Amino acid sequence: MGQAMPRWGMVIDLDRCSGCRGCVVACKQENNIAPSTQEQAQSSRMISWMNVITVVDGDYPDAKLRLLPMLCQQCENPPCVRVCPVGATQKSSQGIVGQIYPRCIGCRYCASACPYQVKYFNWSPPSWPREFEQSLNPSVSVRPKGVIEKCTFCVQRLQRARDQAAFEGRKVRSEGEYVPACVESCPAKAMYFGDLDDHSTEVAHLVRDTRAFRVMDELGTEPNIIYLKEST
Amino acid sequence: MENRDSDQDAILFEPLLKTGPGYWLLIFVLVCTVLWGGYAYVTQFRLGLGVTGLNRPVYWGFYITNFVFFVGISHAGTLISAILRLCQAEWRRPITRMAEAITVLVLFFGAGNILLDLGRPDRLLYMFIYGHLTSPLMWDCISITIYLIGSTTYLYVAMIPDLALLRDRITDWRQPLYRVLALGWSGSHEQEERLQTAIAILAIAVIPIAVSVHTVVSWVFAMTIQPMWHSSIFGPYFVVGAIYSGIAALMLTMILLRKIYHLEDYLKEIHFEYLGELLLAMCLLWFYFTFAEYLTAFYGHEPIEMRIFWAKVTGHYAPYFWTMVATDFVIPLAILCNRKTRKIPGIAVASISVCIGMWLERFTIVVPTLVNPRLPWARGSYAPSWVEISLFAAFIAGFILLYAIFIKLFPIISIWEVREGREQGVAEVTERLRGYLPGDGGIDQPAKAGS
Numbered sequence: 001m002g003q004a005m006p007r008w009g010m011v012i013d014l015d016r017c018s019g020c021r022g023c024v025v026a027c028k029q030e031n032n033i034a035p036s037t038q039e040q041a042q043s044s045r046m047i048s049w050m051n052v053i054t055v056v057d058g059d060y061p062d063a064k065l066r067l068l069p070m071l072c073q074q075c076e077n078p079p080c081v082r083v084c085p086v087g088a089t090q091k092s093s094q095g096i097v098g099q100i101y102p103r104c105i106g107c108r109y110c111a112s113a114c115p116y117q118v119k120y121f122n123w124s125p126p127s128w129p130r131e132f133e134q135s136l137n138p139s140v141s142v143r144p145k146g147v148i149e150k151c152t153f154c155v156q157r158l159q160r161a162r163d164q165a166a167f168e169g170r171k172v173r174s175e176g177e178y179v180p181a182c183v184e185s186c187p188a189k190a191m192y193f194g195d196l197d198d199h200s201t202e203v204a205h206l207v208r209d210t211r212a213f214r215v216m217d218e219l220g221t222e223p224n225i226i227y228l229k230e231s232t
Numbered sequence: 233m234e235n236r237d238s239d240q241d242a243i244l245f246e247p248l249l250k251t252g253p254g255y256w257l258l259i260f261v262l263v264c265t266v267l268w269g270g271y272a273y274v275t276q277f278r279l280g281l282g283v284t285g286l287n288r289p290v291y292w293g294f295y296i297t298n299f300v301f302f303v304g305i306s307h308a309g310t311l312i313s314a315i316l317r318l319c320q321a322e323w324r325r326p327i328t329r330m331a332e333a334i335t336v337l338v339l340f341f342g343a344g345n346i347l348l349d350l351g352r353p354d355r356l357l358y359m360f361i362y363g364h365l366t367s368p369l370m371w372d373c374i375s376i377t378i379y380l381i382g383s384t385t386y387l388y389v390a391m392i393p394d395l396a397l398l399r400d401r402i403t404d405w406r407q408p409l410y411r412v413l414a415l416g417w418s419g420s421h422e423q424e425e426r427l428q429t430a431i432a433i434l435a436i437a438v439i440p441i442a443v444s445v446h447t448v449v450s451w452v453f454a455m456t457i458q459p460m461w462h463s464s465i466f467g468p469y470f471v472v473g474a475i476y477s478g479i480a481a482l483m484l485t486m487i488l489l490r491k492i493y494h495l496e497d498y499l500k501e502i503h504f505e506y507l508g509e510l511l512l513a514m515c516l517l518w519f520y521f522t523f524a525e526y527l528t529a530f531y532g533h534e535p536i537e538m539r540i541f542w543a544k545v546t547g548h549y550a551p552y553f554w555t556m557v558a559t560d561f562v563i564p565l566a567i568l569c570n571r572k573t574r575k576i577p578g579i580a581v582a583s584i585s586v587c588i589g590m591w592l593e594r595f596t597i598v599v600p601t602l603v604n605p606r607l608p609w610a611r612g613s614y615a616p617s618w619v620e621i622s623l624f625a626a627f628i629a630g631f632i633l634l635y636a637i638f639i640k641l642f643p644i645i646s647i648w649e650v651r652e653g654r655e656q657g658v659a660e661v662t663e664r665l666r667g668y669l670p671g672d673g674g675i676d677q678p679a680k681a682g683s
Binding site: 043044045046053055079082083084085086087088103104105106107108109111112113115116117120121122123124125144145146147148216219 | 279280281282286287288289291292346349350351352353355356358359361362363364366367368369370373452455456457458602605606607608609610612613
């Protein structure tokens with residue numbers, strides 16, 4: 001090809017996040033994540049590739065609720081990829097950390113090694129209510145019990161965009177054409193997505209903002225999810 | 233001559249020839265426990281790992297703890313036997329076989345725990361098909377495989393002359409087995425020489441392999457960047473702990489076999505005295521490593537590490553942690569320091585204590601780190617389910633079962649080595665001692681001066 005590969009990344013503006021959890025629902029819907037049962041929730045076995053973490057900062061009356069949408073940080077230097085004994089979790093040439101479900105042996109080493117706790121294990125076979133079953137997304141495989149799953153940046157959407165681009169004889173546009181479900185659904189427009197290496201994109205611009213930070217940057221994992229700190 | 237010799241060691245053949253009701257009762261209990269474990273595993277296989285107490289973020293629990301523990305137990309056998317052989321420690325002779333058998337048999341249960349832990353055990357072969365050498369788990373797989381092959385060969389080669397003895401002595405259904413396994417051993421001078429060379433090579437090769445095994449087991453944890461795991465001391469720390477628990481398990485085995493098969497004439501007080509001193513040395517070494525590890529964490533006072541540190545020292549895991557300190561350090565030290573208590577009953581208590589303590593050590597390394605990950609909102613908790621506890625019990629029972637079967641098939645004390653000691657060792661040692669002394673050995677001179 002000769003052309004530089006895009007480096008897909010996401011910017012989340014915490015000033016704009018309202019904590020509605022639309023992203024959580026959109027992600028589950030898009031990626032065929034079975035709704036959790038009460039028992040799973042109580043035993044800390046829920047699967048949700050996207051979570052909105054809430055942290056109460058300070059004490060009453062000066063308390064403030066802080067929100068942090070948490071998903072796979074799509075590290076440039078992912079600790080989970082190195083430790084997998086069978087190469088079931090790999091980093092694609094476009095920077096997306098993916099999981100090969102049919103190859104995963106379920107040792108959970110990647111989950112133990114991930115400092116962000118964003119790899120999810122299928123403790124039991126997934127099950128959907130009947131009406132949900134009929135609306136499963138045909139572009140996303142359903143995971144069996146015993147394997148790890150994770151956020152893939154909705155790689156099926158990238159695949160679709162690439163097919164379309166290839167059909168039209170061009171590259172996937174660095175912005176707007178390929179967007180993960182969480183970003184698309186955010187009503188507060190707190191999430192941005194695009195090629196971080198293309199300086200014309202909004203994400204590349206926002207990354208240089210003084211409010212920009214990455215979670216646990218000191219670990220050297222180099223996440224491709226960049227947050228914009230709350231200004232207050 | 234030949235006849236008198238065999239009669240002299242007749243008691244060593246007895247376990248193979250006579251089986252009492254106690255043995256069958258033990259086998260029955262063990263088989264029942266193993267079957268119960270089988271039921272637990274079928275349940276897990278059908279329903280998934282949800283039947284365990286594991287969760288997010290505590291992805292590893294009993295199975296990984298037991299993996300580290302069982303592989304640790306395996307470290308006394310082959311390693312101790314090889315070191316004693318290379319050091320020409322004459323007192324090794326009645327110990328080597330029972331030690332080597334522990335290594336080989338317990339390894340199946342160490343590796344077996346990884347199988348229990350897998351979400352997709354049906355894909356185990358992917359480790360070989362798609363194996364990625366960047367993963368410390370892959371290093372484990374390679375290292376343990378080599379270790380199993382090496383220590384099995386070592387056990388077997390050193391058993392060939394005994395297998396020939398059995399072939400000539402036992403005439404029941406086992407005879408064809410011994411005939412095949414004895415490889416036509418006739419005890420000729422040439423064969424003896426080859427055997428000694430083979431044993432010497434294996435003994436040297438097996439030492440670095442054994443050290444590598446528990447080093448890479450520790451690296452499964454140390455290679456991650458998780459707090460209280462990411463420690464460069466873990467390799468040697470785990471090896472020391474492994475040898476420590478291994479010697480304890482070995483002495484416990486020796487005490488039991490001595491009692492059951494009346495081997496007082498072979499396993500003498502002096503053997504326990506020497507091994508007891510070794511256990512004491514390992515006890516101090518283990519404490520040194522533990523102290524260094526925890527002091528470094530405490531002094532650095534990094535908040536992320538301190539959360540785990542306090543969880544162990546004063547928090548939820550304090551009962552486990554302080555029981556570990558008591559059973560791994562205080563109790564064995566108190567018993568083994570004192571010459572009066574460093575006798576068989578005392579050593580039995582110390583060995584049991586160390587086995588419990590080393591299991592707790594593994595547990596308090598694996599679980600508290602996972603319960604307290606870097607991200608503060610991801611706190612977890614863990615309690616093993618009946619499936620995990622049943623499988624732990626079944627694995628211990630399985631190991632004892634295999635060991636009990638081993639005793640009925642092979643002499644648990646190396647008969648030819650004991651004879652060799654009697655026939656050649658005594659003269660050799662006298663000769664060697666002479667060589668250490670100045671002049672021509674200095675044995676004759678004082679005798680002359682005295683007369």
